[in-house]
Amino acid sequence: MIHYEIHPVNPQAHLFEVKLHLGVVESEGQELYMPNWIPGSYMIRDFSKHIQWLRAENNSGQLKVQRVDKSRWKLPQSESEVVVTYQVYAWDLSVRGAHLDQTHGFFNGTCVFLAVAGREDETYTVDISRPDGDDYLQWRVATGLKPIEGTAEFAFGRYQALNYDELIDCPVEMSDFRLISFDACGVPHHMALTGRHEVDEKRLASDLKKICEHHIQFFGEPAPMDRYLFMTYVLGNGFGGLEHRNSTALHCSREDLPLESDSLLQGEDKVKDNYQTFLDLCSHEYFHTWNVKRIKPAEFLPYDTQKESHTELLWAFEGITSYYDNLALAQTGCISKEEYLTRLAKTITAVRRSKGRFIQTVTDSSFDAWTKFYKQDENAPNAVVSYYTKGAEVALCLDLLIRQVTDWNKSLKDIMQRLWLEFGKVEKGVENDTIQKLVMEETPENAHEELKQFFETALYTTQELPTEQLLAALGLELKCLPRTDRSDRGGFKDKLPKDKQLSDLGVEFTSKATGVLVKNVYADSAAGKAGISADDHLIALNGLKINASNFDRQIQQSSVGDKVILVGFRRDELMTFEVTLEEAESDTAYISYKANFDQYQDKFERWLNLQ
Structure with missing residues (x-):
């Protein structure tokens, strides 16, 4: 059985120490590796970069460990038990990483547990211990791992995973939670x-x-x-x-x-x-x-x-x-x-x-x-x-x-229930066309052409979806209008707002004491056509200092088609931009009940109650 010990050896320095016990090593050697990404977060994160140092020992002393690549190591043959010890720096305050200080410890297995190549399907055990010292006596453990060998739930002690996949799929929180x-x-x-x-x-x-x-x-x-x-x-x-x-x-x-x-x-x-x-x-x-x-x-x-x-x-x-x-x-x-x-x-x-x-x-x-x-x-x-x-x-x-x-x-x-029964429950992978096939099996044949066209449009083209029409069949009216201010993201309205023409630059920005910092410039917008770019620091509009808290309103005081002069810094160079204001995009969604909503209310209620 492969066994780990993990100890928060130095919370102030954010260091976990891990010992990996893996028994003897056959003549061809044993490869170890650290995951490069964590399931559910689809980006290479190179967790091995947080390993401070690594050494391997057997009964005869220290072994020479061969580095294979950025995340893999190889152990030599050993006729006695090999213990690999390493320290992991844990200062990633996210749900994906590992984080340790005097207030708590948290880790995902992908960040701290080296995998034993070829033995991923074996049973794994891990001893989780609290930091040393009286300051940590009130800490407990929260994890999805199964406590074993007398370990109480939420207590420090020994835990088990049926395989490596389960080991890295059960993060651990330790604190006085x-x-x-x-x-x-x-x-x-x-x-x-x-x-x-x-x-x-x-x-x-x-x-x-x-x-x-x-x-x-x-x-x-x-x-x-x-x-x-x-x-x-x-x-x-x-x-x-x-x-x-x-x-x-x-x-x-x-x-x-x-x-x-x-x-x-x-x-x-x-x-x-x-x-x-x-x-x-x-x-x-x-x-x-x-x-x-x-x-x-x-x-x-x-x-x-x-x-x-x-x-x-x-x-x-x-x-x-x-x-x-x-x-x-x-x-x-x-x-x-x-x-x-x-x-x-x-x-x-x-x-x-x-x-x-x-x-x-x-x-x-x-x-x-x-x-x-x-x-x-x-x-x-x-x-x-x-x-x-x-x-x-x-x-x-x-x-x-x-x-x-x-x-x-x-x-x-x-469809979701069939996916669970026919795929999830029996560990069968879903293919690119699985959902489409299930939908066809659950719907009448005379609707298949319409459904096929929907899937083609929705999944493989950039055409708009029929959201407005489908909501209308529930007695709901969807309307997209220009946003009224920076915080406006739309919502339900008893009465839909009236159409209103507003001028706009076509940028996203953050407020600064000395103006605004451009985050994004939308393609083909007024700002984009004038040459304004991300990270430009705009400080003046038409010769007056920009009021960051009221910048949108300052722009809207000018009409669509008006020319305005914006001044700002790109890096340390002063730039001047002549911008012809354009109409704000109708990109803010509002939903309201239609005037004859009572005729649709039954379907609306059935939808919200999954009838």
């Missing part, structure tokens, strides 16, 4: 909250229980795990999540958590936007328990963590998950129908503001995630479309289209 527990469909669930925070435990547990039970029942009981853990690091400003088979690692801001005072200030039925976003994140990562952790692209069976694994299916695994994550909040009553429609409108806005949707298909976005989506530069808004948001819009359209052609007897839910 707050634990919130509840059952969902008979399965124990826990949220470990690390970091300074206040929280309404009762409300959070109640909402999470609703969401988790909804997803379990969506795919069908029993749940595929015997326990589940939300590991949440609470920060002053943070957001992110990464899914695992029986856990998820989350980052959130303190303002994202519900407080007991929220109900008093806003009313029992009101949900502050930050908390909606946090529940959405929890819902998203939990839905991944099925959709991507078990229902997988064929290219991920098995994961090859040494090199990129390209797939065009992230539109389904992230996009469909993004569709259902906040839909579930409405279906469980965690948010109101109007709050859900606001979140839906914001998703559509995110797609509309991406000029990359005219350049890149959603399947190309998926395939190129390694080099484009995860490595975005200043031109990304012009060249990249998100398979999260565009994929969610595709999923919305597909769900409504299936309902429409089957007279509301079928939905995308039926």
Whole structure:
């Protein structure tokens, strides 16, 4: 049995020390390797760069270790047990890496556990210990790994993984965390909250229980795990999540958590936007328990963590998950129908503001995630479309289209259940055309041509989706207009705003004390045509200092077609730009009930209740 020991040897210096016990080494030697990426985050991260030093020893002393490449080592033959010891620098404050200081320790197995090549399917054990010293006596352990040999749940001690894939798919949090527990469909669930925070435990547990039970029942009981853990690091400003088979690692801001005072200030039925976003994140990562952790692209069976694994299916695994994550909040009553429609409108806005949707298909976005989506530069808004948001819009359209052609007897839910039963549950990989085939099997033959055309358009072209028409069949009116200010991302409106012509530069920027710093310039925009570029520091408009907090309004005070003079610095050189203002893009989505909504209300209610 391959055994590890991991010890936070120096929290102040952010160092874990790992010992790998692997027995004798045969005559051909033994190769070890560190993963180069972590499943769920599709970018080469070269985790081996954080290894400070490495040595190998047997009963006779130190062994010579051969370096094979950036992430692989080879051990020589040894007739006695070999122990490999190494230290890992852990200062990556993200859900993907490893982080250690005096307040907590966190690691993903991909960052700290060397793999023993050719022995990945063996059983692994690991001893997890607390840092030395009285300051750490209150620390506990939260992990999806199975405690064994007398180790209590949440205690330091010995844990087991059935194989290397499971070992690196169960991150570990160690700290004096707050634990919130509840059952969902008979399965124990826990949220470990690390970091300074206040929280309404009762409300959070109640909402999470609703969401988790909804997803379990969506795919069908029993749940595929015997326990589940939300590991949440609470920060002053943070957001992110990464899914695992029986856990998820989350980052959130303190303002994202519900407080007991929220109900008093806003009313029992009101949900502050930050908390909606946090529940959405929890819902998203939990839905991944099925959709991507078990229902997988064929290219991920098995994961090859040494090199990129390209797939065009992230539109389904992230996009469909993004569709259902906040839909579930409405279906469980965690948010109101109007709050859900606001979140839906914001998703559509995110797609509309991406000029990359005219350049890149959603399947190309998926395939190129390694080099484009995860490595975005200043031109990304012009060249990249998100398979999260565009994929969610595709999923919305597909769900409504299936309902429409089957007279509301079928939905995308039926496809997801078949994916679980016929692929995820039996560990069979999903091919590029699997979803299309299942949809054809679930729908009448006279609708196949329309559905084939939809898939071709949605997945392999940059043409617009039929979102407006499909929502109209639910009694909803979708309208895209220019944004009113920098914070406007659209939403539900009792009455849709009137059309209004607004002038615009076509840039995204951040405020500075001395003006604005250009982040992105949209292709063919007024700013782009005038030669304004990313990282230009604009300081004056028409001879007056730019007011960063009111820059949009300063621009809108001029009419479409007016010429304005902008002055700023490019690096340390003063630049002057003559800009002819153009009409602002109609890229902000608003949703409202149609005047005759009562005629559609039954279908609308059935959609939101998954009937």
